[in-house]
Amino acid sequence: MPEALPIPLAQLTTLRVGAAPARMIDAPTREELIAALRDVWADPDEPWFVLGGGSNLLAGDEAFPGTVIRILTRGFEIVPGAPEGYVRVRVEAGQNWDELVAWSVAQGLSGIEAMSGIPGTVGAAPIQNVGAYGQEIVQTLVEVELIDEETGDVSTVPASELGLGPRTSVLKHHYGSVAPRSAVVLSLTLDLAHVGHEPRVVADPRLRSALALTPDQAASVSWIRETVLAIRASKGMVLDDADADTWSAGSFFNNPIVAESVARTLPETAPRWPLGRVDDGATVIPLAQWDGQLPPPQPVERTVKLSAAWLIENAGLPKGYALPRSRASLSTKHTLALTNRGGATAEEVAELARFVQSRVAAEFGIVLMPEPVLVGVQL
The missing domain is CATH 3.30.43.10 (Uridine Diphospho-n-acetylenolpyruvylglucosamine Reductase, domain 2)
Structure with missing residues (x-):
């Protein structure tokens, strides 16, 4: 060892x-x-x-x-067991994520091309259900190989048992909480659709919207990758030693998920995406129980995802904002990224994060929660 x-x-x-x-x-x-x-x-x-x-x-x-x-483990291989029209790939946890995406696109495989340019290693993907532009790892993940801290045992766990949700799983240590399952990812297995290199209609409306595609407009997996990389680069989200806007942990705060009643308190211009079940308003009453009266409707409180970037900017913190004499600032391209402008300390980054939290809470009554793992740092 x-x-x-x-x-x-x-x-x-x-x-x-x-x-x-x-x-x-x-x-x-x-x-x-x-x-x-x-x-x-x-x-x-x-x-x-x-x-x-x-x-x-x-x-x-x-x-x-x-x-x-x-x-530092690396590598991936095609393994048997994929459904018809798919290719099953097993990947070591230490494999660079974007190298895997580039390989999959070169093979004409679809399922992770919209996650091009995301930095880091493959093992992190299921921990926070990595996603971008309408694709999430939950859509392609078959299983993960884990080693559990409590027993030291190695086991293969189906994706359905990982509690995958918006940037979370049972493996995720959220700020101020302990992960439900303390384990380390050794490898993971994906099923990727074999679509070839020809343009095809993009089914996911979120991806179409991000790429400015019409419902019937076709795009190849390579075009999607190149376009996503260009979009991410314009936001400082593709690593570049020469660009301090990329000296970050990506999106520093999670997009908050709040009750619909909370979302209604925000200005109409605030982006929001309803989550959960939508009640269709229909009431079904068996004829044997019909007494001529309709029961009063039951309120349905849905949850809504908000844009953390919008909340930050509209709390009066523009792109590039920095505290006096601090070497940390918001990205000049994207308010959701906290960046090191050169020589910043962890405390300078944390101080800026705390200030952003306080401003958003004061303006909108919403506390933003950090997305990165914090070690030796408190917000």
Whole structure:
């Protein structure tokens, strides 16, 4: 089990902040990853976390007092069992996500092309049900291979048992809460539709809208990938060493999901997307029970997803906003990204995040929750 010289997490995360941990282990193979985890878990008092691409992590300025295990496993293979018209692919957790997407598009496979340009590794995808422009990992995920902290056992878990929802799963450690299941992803399996390279009509209305396609307009998987990459680049969401707007953890806050009554308090211009079941208004009463009177209608409180970016901007925080003398700022391209303008500390990023939260809460009564994993940092 190769123990490595601890590297500052500022060198391993896209936000470019974070001190070196007390201990670091590199795990380039599945066997070494399993051995490292079991070794660390043998001491119940040993703090630990695993690190993939570092694209969804805000690490603190003080040294993490435990072990960081770097998941460096790579590779993917076609495996049997796919339904007709699909290709089943098993992928190691440490595989770079966008390299997988590029390969799938080159093979004429569909299902993850709209998630082009998302930084990080494959193992993170099911943890927060990664998605973009109408595609989510839940739509293609068959199963994941997990190792559980409690037992150290390795098991294959169907996607249906992961509680996949909007940027969440039973594996996700949300800010201020503990994941329902403490486990590490070793690999995952996807079913991707074999559609070839010719243009075809895009069925998903969200993807059509994002790409400005008409309902009957055709597009190839390669065109979709190229277009998504261009859109993401225009928002500073494709990693670029020369562009400080990409020195971020992507979208820093989750789009809040609130009761419909809360959404109604916002201005009409606030973007919103109804979720859950829509009542069709029909009431069915068996004839044997009909007394000539209709029962009073029961109120149905639906949930609504809001745009965190809209809330931030309309709380008076424009693109590029920074606190005085801070080296952290909102992206100049997209208000939902908190960026390191060069030499920022984790505390400067956290201070900006807290200020954004307070402004949105004061203006709209909604508390934004962070999307990245926070280690050694409090909001």
